[in-house]
Amino acid sequence: MIDVLYQTLILSGLIIFAVLFYLKRMASNYLRVLTEIIKTNELNEYDPVKFLENLPPFMKKLGIKKYSYFVFFLDTEYTKTENHSKNSIKKFVWAQDFTVYVEISTGELRWERSYMGTLLVETIFLLLKIDVNLHLKSATKALSEFNKINTFLSHDIKNLAQFINIMEHNLSKTVTDEKKDKLFEYLRSTAPSLKLRADRVLYSLAESAKEYLPQKDSVDPYEIALDIADILNVEIQHPDEPMQICIERKGLIIIFENIIKNFYDKSITEKGILMKMSAVKDDSKVTIRMSDTGSAIPNPEKIFEPFYSEKKGGLGIGLYHCRNIANNMQGKLWAENTPEGPVFILQIKLS
Amino acid sequence: MTSIILIEDDDALRKQLCFTLENDYKIFEASNSPDAIEMLKESDPDIAILDLGLPPNENTPDEGLFVMNHILANYTCKIIVLTGQNTKEAAVKSLEGGCFDYLEKPVNINQLLFSIERAKLFLETEQELKSRGVEKIELQVQIGKGLQEVRESAEKNLIIKILNETGFNVYKSAKMLGVKRESLYYFIKKFNLVRDKDD
Numbered sequence: 001m002i003d004v005l006y007q008t009l010i011l012s013g014l015i016i017f018a019v020l021f022y023l024k025r026m027a028s029n030y031l032r033v034l035t036e037i038i039k040t041n042e043l044n045e046y047d048p049v050k051f052l053e054n055l056p057p058f059m060k061k062l063g064i065k066k067y068s069y070f071v072f073f074l075d076t077e078y079t080k081t082e083n084h085s086k087n088s089i090k091k092f093v094w095a096q097d098f099t100v101y102v103e104i105s106t107g108e109l110r111w112e113r114s115y116m117g118t119l120l121v122e123t124i125f126l127l128l129k130i131d132v133n134l135h136l137k138s139a140t141k142a143l144s145e146f147n148k149i150n151t152f153l154s155h156d157i158k159n160l161a162q163f164i165n166i167m168e169h170n171l172s173k174t175v176t177d178e179k180k181d182k183l184f185e186y187l188r189s190t191a192p193s194l195k196l197r198a199d200r201v202l203y204s205l206a207e208s209a210k211e212y213l214p215q216k217d218s219v220d221p222y223e224i225a226l227d228i229a230d231i232l233n234v235e236i237q238h239p240d241e242p243m244q245i246c247i248e249r250k251g252l253i254i255i256f257e258n259i260i261k262n263f264y265d266k267s268i269t270e271k272g273i274l275m276k277m278s279a280v281k282d283d284s285k286v287t288i289r290m291s292d293t294g295s296a297i298p299n300p301e302k303i304f305e306p307f308y309s310e311k312k313g314g315l316g317i318g319l320y321h322c323r324n325i326a327n328n329m330q331g332k333l334w335a336e337n338t339p340e341g342p343v344f345i346l347q348i349k350l351s
Numbered sequence: 352m353t354s355i356i357l358i359e360d361d362d363a364l365r366k367q368l369c370f371t372l373e374n375d376y377k378i379f380e381a382s383n384s385p386d387a388i389e390m391l392k393e394s395d396p397d398i399a400i401l402d403l404g405l406p407p408n409e410n411t412p413d414e415g416l417f418v419m420n421h422i423l424a425n426y427t428c429k430i431i432v433l434t435g436q437n438t439k440e441a442a443v444k445s446l447e448g449g450c451f452d453y454l455e456k457p458v459n460i461n462q463l464l465f466s467i468e469r470a471k472l473f474l475e476t477e478q479e480l481k482s483r484g485v486e487k488i489e490l491q492v493q494i495g496k497g498l499q500e501v502r503e504s505a506e507k508n509l510i511i512k513i514l515n516e517t518g519f520n521v522y523k524s525a526k527m528l529g530v531k532r533e534s535l536y537y538f539i540k541k542f543n544l545v546r547d548k549d550d
Contacts, residue, residue, distance in 0.1 A: 148410075151410050154435060154437065155404050155409055155435045155436075158435035158456040158457055159361045159364050159435060159456065161457035162364055162433075162456040162457040163363050163364045164457075165457050165458075165459065165460060166364065166367040166368060166371055166460050167367050169460040169461075170367055170370050170371055173371075182370065183370055186366040186367065186369070186370055187366075189362075189366070190362045190363035190366045193361070193362040194362075194363040197361070197363075233382070264407075265406050265407030266407070268384070268406055269407065271385070311407055311408055312408045312411050312413060313408050313409070313410030313411035313413075314408075315410070
């Protein structure tokens with residue numbers, strides 16, 4: 001009796017061991033393939049289309065003969081159809097701008113296979129859903145940034161085109177010396193603003209701030225700031241003494257133009273605000289402070305983030321470029337709110 | 352001399368426009384909306400050439416539309432929108448608001464000059480009609496709908512205008528229109544005219 005019991009126990013133990021061994025092997029096999037699928041998705045830079053293209057060998061490894069999908073996003077759709085059995089496993093999501101549908105037939109639906117099949121469908125579905133959403137978000141962001149740049153550039157470029165058109169007309173109609181002198185005077189007085197606008201278009205298109213830092217020059221920062229203020233018709237309070245520093249002139253012009261233009265824009269809505277400028281030089285660096293008496297900057301660090309703007313329709317690239325330029329000039333540019341008002345501080349190392 | 356205000360934030364472009372026009376017109380200039388409002392007060396021009404993309408929001412038509420609405424509410428000058436804003440919304444809002452012409456940059460200068468000439472002609476004709484006691488009546492009926500509707504719209508607009516001018520005084524209005532009070536009551540009923548709530 002005891003012998004039979006032992007035998008039964010041993011046999012049961014062997015059966016349990018065999019089942020556990022089978023399940024462990026199957027589970028580890030599935031887990032390995034699922035990990036490979038996840039890694040493949042990562043290697044394909046979360047591209048849902050490439051992911052789907054690379055899926056067949058994994059399905060083969062798992063013994064899945066029939067699988068289908070339908071993925072729709074950004075007005076493109078990818079489909080693979082199959083005639084599935086009744087007990088296929090499927091999952092789908094339908095949203096306003098994307099659809100993901102995955103269906104798998106696992107063949108004989110033994111409970112463990114059905115469980116693993118569900119796990120596979122869930123994994124593929126989740127990966128596809130994440131990939132599609134990532135693509136949608138990045139495409140939407142890219143399109144919005146492209147539209148912003150387009151709007152920004154088209155404003156300045158259309159103005160330049162209109163200027164050339166009218167200037168051509170004026171040149172063709174100008175006959176008397178008096179008229180010629182007047183046209184020349186208009187052109188002379190507005191050339192700096194035209195140059196400023198053209199430079200703005202160019203640095204909006206520039207990939208790197210380094211393009212604008214050809215060489216160092218001996219400059220007076222007050223003089224540069226006052227020239228820009230003159231073009232924009234704003235006043236800047238500054239100390240009387242002149243100052244000479246050896247610095248990349250063009251970089252300084254772009255930074256000052258951005259800060260002064262921001263002040264000009266602010267002065268339209270905040271009447272009567274004043275701008276002050278000071279520069280302090282020691283042996284190793286120059287610190288330039290440009291402050292105004294207007295309202296505080298809500299987030300003095302966020303304004304340097306690319307494509308972030310507090311102005312309606314603003315491109316949000318100006319201050320981002322300025323910080324890049326300052327970094328390339330071996331310096332720093334930042335903003336602070338003080339009790340007297342916000343201040344932009346530019347600190348540049350002097351060699 | 353016909354006066355024109357140039358509301359344009361691009362100095363170089365504004366000066367070139369000045370040069371083109373200053374021989375034949377009296378020119379006033381403004382580069383942003385507060386300056387434009389101030390300059391309008393001083394100059395009361397006949398024509399306004401208005402850029403919609405004005406600082407601080409050069410990339411949206413908001414500032415320009417604000418100036419346009421200010422002009423429409425306070426002045427009788429003709430507005431020619433000359434803008435780089437290529438949104439359909441800006442064009443629709445400008446035309447709905449009542450601008451005289453909508454030109455998109457870059458425009459051929461002759462087209463702009465032609466538009467100014469047309470605006471001038473309209474102004475002169477309106478002034479002439481005004482001197483003869485004829486006020487401008489807005490017709491908002493499509494020609495295709497037939498003359499009956501055009502006539503009714505003109506009648507309705509005229510009656511509304513006179514009633515508003517007299518503070519809905521039927522006696523005075525009938526006298527001004529040269530009709531009997533009963534006839535005016537008939538029109539008020541026909542067009543379903545009611546006095547504004549705040550009257």
